[in-house]
Amino acid sequence: MSSDYYEVLGVARDASADDIKRAYRKKAMKLHPDVAGPGSEEAFKEAQEAYEVLQDPQKRAVFDRGGDPAHQGAGGFGDAGFGGGGFDFTNLVDAMFGGGSPFGGQGGSRRGPRSRVRRGQDALVRLRLTLAEAVFGVTKPLDVDTAVVCPKCHGKGSDGDSEPVTCTTCEGAGEVITVQRSFLGDIRTTQPCPTCRGYGSVIPNPCSECSGEGRVRTSRTINVKIPAGVDDGNRIHLDSQGEVGPGGGPAGDLYVELSVAPHEVFRRDGANLEMAIEVPMTAAALGTTVSVRTLEADREDMDEDQSSVEVEIPAGTQSGARIVVEGRGIPRLRGGGRGDLGVSLLVRTPTKLDGHQKDLLREFAESRGEHEGRASVHTSGSKGVFSRLKEAFGG
Template identity: 45%
Template sequence: MADQDHYEILGVPRDASQDDIKKAYRRLARQLHPDVNPGADAEEKFKHVTHAYDVLSDPEQRRRYDAGGDMPFGQGGGFGGFGDIFETFFGAAGGRGARPRSRRERGQDALVRVNLDLGDVVFGVHRDLEVDTAVLCETCQGSCCQPGTSEVTCDVCHGSGHVQRTVRSLLGNVVTSVPCNVCQGHGTTIPFPCATCQGQGRVRARRTVSVDIPAGVETGLRLQMPGSGEVGPAGGPHGDLYIEITVAPHEVFSRDGDDLLATLEVSMPDAILGATTGIQSLDGPVELEVRPGVQSGDVLTIKGRGITPLRGSQRGDLRVGVHVVTPTRLDAKERALIEQFKKATKAPGPKLAEFQQGLFARLRDRFRNS
């Protein structure tokens, strides 16, 4: 039958319409479906009828077939082959060989949100997290049964998890296999469910999960801990635990990739003469050299005092933008000194110059918007 013409298999002429092809297939399906016709070769014939229908019901495949080509048996297009057409007409649970459904299932994933300070991001931090999830029932150890008892074979489906049911369909009366409503498709029942977990094999509980959060994390990042989520029903495999990170804004520092940004206010005398000052970085004090003549917008870089990257070991830098503070209130003596300095230096008066968007301004804007 495998080499027989598809039109002959369906019993239609080569100029048959799509409607005629569908009617022919339905007629043959009623006769040959294994749940309707228990004959030894009925299932094999049904497969060939289905393949012929797959090819001829698809306009493009039919055109190629009429031109001399064909799809290999079992790889028809329209419904995806015998398995799919079988499910289309008779349901996914239909047919033979259905197995009982296991009580053990994978547990759900869990999500925990963790708030960090910017200092935690520099080197990473260890946290003990309280997680409220499903854990294995200590009384029954996931068996779902009272200690000393066990599951028994279902009297209705005799352990198969399915029962036969006759239903009307577009092919007429057919017998389908459906999950047993007594054992819910498991093939077994639990006469004495565990009183602690109510026969679920798991209970809700709060537990502590220790996690080392690596350096370089940022807001919105999710860390995955495989197998640390909820235990599944009947002691099934654990789901995963996801840790979502939120980094709180810092009063002084902001982040730019692996670098830290800060602003250093410098008095006018120190800007003119230069100075050495100690500043407090996120991992301790550090000396910063302000060179003579520094300008607002200049950036002083301290190597290796930034953030350790998430994947790597080379720390970023601490970049400090200089802001020269001009005094707004002067007494008579201070004003006289400034005027004397102005005359001595013969400094030019204010004038327009080409506009420049300095690096400091970009750092300042980034800091304000972080």
């Protein structure tokens, strides 16, 4: 027995289990005979012995009291996962990375066969909405092409009463070990069994409908409830409505991504709706009240009195002015009522006048001192006017 196992591994006497494990991994990679040469065999065995003792709380306690843990019925120290005649590359990588390596299971143990029943993948589909459907909400049927449980074998994968049998290649382990010669010696690696693909069993009589998969692809229709106020790019999450997993496993989730078609009249701006109307020059000058359609007019279940709203246009209104109708915009998804309806006004100048109308306009212009046709440069607030006109025309 070594005089001091702590000194062999290079750790303090109060070192934690993780500190001891890290120190041993470092030593194992440095001193293994197939890596460092035959001259390191004794030092490697000594490191193995030290680790076997210090990683076991009972053996460590015996050693700390001055006893000999080798006589505690715990077995010898000659292997520790690195047997003679070459070494298991899986265990060497485990010594470096702490198990779970891509070559095998933790501590050199096998992972075992994988289950045929697994959760299905999530699915993403897209759904086109009208602006009215997005604003007020709707329940729409959606055709989904996805995997469902096989109706013939009900997910079992085998035909009739037949059952899967143990794979003769891996004897049910789901893995096989291959040996490859190298300068390090015989390198053994673990990989999924090529016969059963890691399942540990094979299906001698697979279902004729799903070919042993336990699921088939089909098209089905589901009803999707769209809440009021959704916007372009929003997603609806439907739990367990996605792909059924292999072996009839639990279905994944379905995500419905929404797109909203442009409207010929209304434009969305956050929680507000924007529209533009034309008014005659005389109406803008004298003031008037006009009836303006609302987005509710696109709904078949809406009363006529909700399909329009009266908008008062003050006398002297200029082209590009915006009148706000409160509460006739878009419902907010997280509550807080509805946005507003913005009505931008475009003052329409007449293009065809008869002689009498021209005389009246000349008389009107003379009365206002505008008959000479002088123009003035507008500066204050001109940017805002142009911006409103651009928005009104959908720019």
